[in-house]
Amino acid sequence: MVIINQEDCEYAYKCKNAGKRCLVCNDYKQFRPKKSYSSLKSKPKSNGKGLDFEEVVFDKYKSQVLGRTPGSGAFSIKGDIQLIDSMLECKSTKIKKGGKKQITLKKETHDKIEKEAENENMTPFVVYGFKESDGRIDRKNIYFSTKYNYLLNVLSEIKVLREKLDSKNKQIEKLKERLKGGD
Helix, strand or coil: CECCCHHHCCCHHHECCCCCCHHHCECCCCCCECCCCCCCCCCCCCCCCCHHHHHHHHHHCCCCEEEECCCCCCCCCCCCEEECCEEEEEEEEECCHHHCCCCCCCHHHHHHHHHHHHHCCCEEEEEEEEECCCCCECCCCCEEECCHHHHHHHHHHHHHHHHHHHHHHHHHHHHHHHHHHCC
16 A cells, blocks of 8 residues: 555654655555654653554644643643643543444543643643554544533634734735835
């Protein structure tokens, strides 16, 4: 199988050749594991549970990531991943026999991340996804869960920022017209 688009490869987040050798990769023959991560964004020690899923989420948002949490909240830094203004708790589960996709999110998980995020003035999210029976992560189906009020707050912030941007763009257009008229 030839993979042309890096995002179609389920191993891209683990491969040091991702984006470089994808066009010539056939049946993952160009796969080379990444060796290490940088300081704050370091890879926690594996306990075999959700670290692969955390890596996928980390890879998708790495340009916005402030850091990964070594020990997943066992120390003073909480949450699995901290984005610019959000704290993520990552959960994954294997697809059940017969292809049934089901995950149980306990209220205590939401309560925990909400309390931790509130202490850091961040918005809490539980990010979850599914692993195929062979352990591969379904990278195209990653979901999030949060309280409805948090979603409304985020959407409200987006609306305010769009209105500010529109206002600034109008000011720029007026200034351009003044400059043209002044020639």
